[in-house]
Amino acid sequence: MQPWKSLSANVQVGTLIDGWTLATPPTKDHDQPRVFRFAVHFSAPFTAPPVVHLGLLGFDIDQRDASRLTLTAMEITNAGFIAEFATWRETRVYSAVFSWLALGA
Numbered sequence: 001m002q003p004w005k006s007l008s009a010n011v012q013v014g015t016l017i018d019g020w021t022l023a024t025p026p027t028k029d030h031d032q033p034r035v036f037r038f039a040v041h042f043s044a045p046f047t048a049p050p051v052v053h054l055g056l057l058g059f060d061i062d063q064r065d066a067s068r069l070t071l072t073a074m075e076i077t078n079a080g081f082i083a084e085f086a087t088w089r090e091t092r093v094y095s096a097v098f099s100w101l102a103l104g105a
Contacts, residue, residue: 002047002105010057013038013085014095022085022093025065033086040100041080049076050104054083057099062092071098078104 013036015023021034052073061067068091074082083100087093 004103004105005044005046005050006101006103007042007044007050008099008101009040010097010099011038011040011083012095012097013083014060014093022087022091025090025092031088033088036085037074038083038085039080040083042078042102046078046102046104048104049078050102052076052081053101053103055099055101057097059096060094062094065089065091067091069093069096071096073100 014020020036022036026032026034054071054073056071059069061069068087068089070086072084074084083098085096
């Protein structure tokens with residue numbers, strides 16, 4: 001039987017990262033979500049995909065817009081996962097800070 005292992009970190013993402021598209025409102029189809037995917041790599045791999053919990057710690061959203069932002073853990077493997085941010089309509093997200101906690105063996 002393997003002992004339980006936990007890894008965690010806080011991460012800030014935003015306009016200074018290549019590919020961040022959440023700060024620009026769409027020119028058409030305002031209901032279509034805009035998505036940014038950020039790869040998180042574990043400092044030490046698990047023996048199997050762990051359970052990953054995400055927490056949104058803060059965000060910088062333009063004051064003229066409604067605060068629309070989702071955060072989801074996707075494609076979880078023993079080596080890491082993808083943190084997917086999504087917004088829609090005119091919401092402009094300049095940055096977000098999130099924490100993650102991975103539990104497994």
